[in-house]
Amino acid sequence: MRRDSESIKRTLEAHTAPAASELVHVEEDGAVRCVCCGNRCLIAPGESGICRVRANVNGELRVPWNYVAGLHVDPIEKKPFFHALPGSEALSYGMLGCNLHCAFCQNWISSQTLRDPEAGASIHPTTADRLVRIAVAERTPIMVSTYNEPLITSDWSAAIFRKAKAHGILCGYVSNGHASPEVLAFLRPVMDLFKIDLKTFDPANYRSLGCELRSVLDTIERVYAMGFWTEIVTLVVPGFSDSEEQLRGIAKFIAGVSPDIPWHVTAFRPQYRSKDTAATMPADLDRAYETGKEAGLHFVYAGNLPGSVGDRESTFCPGCGARLIHRVGFRVRENRITDGACPDCGRSIPGVWEQRTTALHRAARS
Numbered sequence: 001m002r003r004d005s006e007s008i009k010r011t012l013e014a015h016t017a018p019a020a021s022e023l024v025h026v027e028e029d030g031a032v033r034c035v036c037c038g039n040r041c042l043i044a045p046g047e048s049g050i051c052r053v054r055a056n057v058n059g060e061l062r063v064p065w066n067y068v069a070g071l072h073v074d075p076i077e078k079k080p081f082f083h084a085l086p087g088s089e090a091l092s093y094g095m096l097g098c099n100l101h102c103a104f105c106q107n108w109i110s111s112q113t114l115r116d117p118e119a120g121a122s123i124h125p126t127t128a129d130r131l132v133r134i135a136v137a138e139r140t141p142i143m144v145s146t147y148n149e150p151l152i153t154s155d156w157s158a159a160i161f162r163k164a165k166a167h168g169i170l171c172g173y174v175s176n177g178h179a180s181p182e183v184l185a186f187l188r189p190v191m192d193l194f195k196i197d198l199k200t201f202d203p204a205n206y207r208s209l210g211c212e213l214r215s216v217l218d219t220i221e222r223v224y225a226m227g228f229w230t231e232i233v234t235l236v237v238p239g240f241s242d243s244e245e246q247l248r249g250i251a252k253f254i255a256g257v258s259p260d261i262p263w264h265v266t267a268f269r270p271q272y273r274s275k276d277t278a279a280t281m282p283a284d285l286d287r288a289y290e291t292g293k294e295a296g297l298h299f300v301y302a303g304n305l306p307g308s309v310g311d312r313e314s315t316f317c318p319g320c321g322a323r324l325i326h327r328v329g330f331r332v333r334e335n336r337i338t339d340g341a342c343p344d345c346g347r348s349i350p351g352v353w354e355q356r357t358t359a360l361h362r363a364a365r366s
């Protein structure tokens, strides 16, 4: 249900807490600098940052806390993570707001809240403890912040993930990657998985969304070097990100960080402010897939068009070519990975294949 901006603003103001000290710098004249994402907003008293959900109230940065705008149990393949406990379910939650403004956003009703008068979803008050209790009760081995941009609500996600990890739950973000070094360092002790959109390789196109290409490339390099399990997604939008030059640039960049990083090339459907843009065709995904393989990437996946992309949703061993995980859409039909390796040639396959701790297992068995 959509609500007017003033009423959403008042509701959100009632669900805030002080920012984590790692994510804010106190400046002169009562201003604060938020360092929770790559925008690094300088915010005067009474103002909010570019995301509109972090605000300076009397010299204190107040940030989103204790609510969700969406909460679902989804297949982990839907995020998409293909190398993190395949076939598992993830408790997925989202809040409101974003630090970018993409014309093709699939979740604009929640992400463009307080920026687009047409946007704005209802929220549901909750707590970190309650979310973790739901994950344990639902036996989801993964929790993911998704639907809107998770970076801008990292203070509360860190509080949730800290509690979730005590139960052995893997925690992750589905993010646009416009991060700051500070927020990555803040998240690393409590977070395992990072899915990052690399939306285009054209700096001007990225600027039209609200950030610099370099910011996202830096995040990918940092996140991988810091040891987060990293997967990259490119929504292949005709006329925006589908040129040979761009796809080759993206694939080469990822391969330069590591050829073991999975690259998902996914199909766009006309929506939000891109209703006049053509939908991605299977042949476009085929071309992107081949570009990734030619660049030397070991794991390329064609997504969002199940049944039209052959077996390009499945995982194949880069050593012997054997099919290791057979997927159709978000469903895993077979997983042959054994002890993190190909059972045919023994090659190690990068990913998170086993849940590491035991408390959730105990809860599941009881």
Ligand code: SF4
Pocket: 034, 035, 036, 037, 038, 039, 040, 041, 048, 049, 050, 051, 052, 053, 054, 098, 099, 151, 152
């Ligand atoms: S999260 Fe990003 S956009 Fe929002 S206030 Fe902080 S620096 Fe600005």
